[in-house]
Amino acid sequence: MSDFKRLSKKISDFRDARDWKQFHNPKDVALSLVLEAGEVMEHFQWKNAAEIEEHVKTHKEDVGDELADVLYWILLMSKDLNIDIVQAIERKMKKNEKKYPVKKAKGKHSKYTEL
Amino acid sequence: MSDFKRLSKKISDFRDARDWKQFHNPKDVALSLVLEAGEVMEHFQWKNAAEIEEHVKTHKEDVGDELADVLYWILLMSKDLNIDIVQAIERKMKKNEKKYPVKKAKGKHSKYTEL
């Protein structure tokens, strides 16, 4: 079994053991996704590049925990909506390759609509 | 190679071919994480449960694309910060098991501090 399937199963087993599926409608789950992404971001607020580097060194597990929380909701939402997330990202990467051809996009951080 | 490692490499290869690492400081990457999570959430806004179900049916690829975008930034940030995201989520799930014991948490959606 792939890591994604294994983790996805682990997470939904954890959820179902607690009988939490009743709360997990897509809208509220998406709120969690945003709020947890916010907690990742909060780690870097009010800090310059050097302070961020230092912070990541001294808080690696904390930052990892927050990233894990975002991934948790990604995997759970994918499962609930019956979306194969590995397939989805493979397909999206193909779209990205077309939207951002190396020749045009190299060294530029513009949106594809402005390239 | 695990799916995570393979996708993570695919994403950073895509990035490096475009010479974009220069832009990818953790703070701005975290902004992307939040903004892309917002785009997932936007799919469900102003809709009731039935409308969301219908929307997911008719826009499955779009929703999958947005979830993929969030995963893209999770994988990229994990790589840049040298965080093993699979290990991180395994560890976080162990913490969650302790924070939310089945006995106390079953059927309740309170924060662990309020159980």
Place this chain on the structure above:
Amino acid sequence: MSDFKRLSKKISDFRDARDWKQFHNPKDVALSLVLEAGEVMEHFQWKNAAEIEEHVKTHKEDVGDELADVLYWILLMSKDLNIDIVQAIERKMKKNEKKYPVKKAKGKHSKYTEL
């Protein structure tokens, strides 16, 4: 003096007495705006309409505090960027009137691009 000017002055005086302007670059201030908006949103998560109504009754001051926090950052950012927020919203409302003519928009919650 208008309420906006008065409150805006109160907030920047509060900030300057603490010598915090040095931290308040627009990017980090915008992060605060998003994070505080998230705290408003969190009040309504996992709740249905009836639960939200009840929650607002019993937590009115808390919700008001969170809305105030968002307004705090709006006023501070406007001041720092030398934007007259009252003028800005009057101008934006004129744009909205054009984007969403009553005839087309009545009773529909589509984006103006889809009307």
Place this chain on the structure above:
Amino acid sequence: MSDFKRLSKKISDFRDARDWKQFHNPKDVALSLVLEAGEVMEHFQWKNAAEIEEHVKTHKEDVGDELADVLYWILLMSKDLNIDIVQAIERKMKKNEKKYPVKKAKGKHSKYTEL
């Protein structure tokens, strides 16, 4: 009438003329608040201090529009929840004064719990 009351009335008149109140439950309105705050933040992403300064000069109206959109939702939610936002921010500023006494907080950007 204060600017807040006047703008608040203008916004709810605009909304009611379009018969949009039916969509404006607090949860979805809070989503708008977060998403619009995200659009403010997006203006500053991938930019260093000098680029932000330049961007604000050349895009002042755009940034003002986004700030106005956030304020729009603040005023609308306050009205719908029957919260006096001016009173709320005055009260919150008093709490902030206590949480962050000048003596302790001067020049430090720590949370009040860490002062």
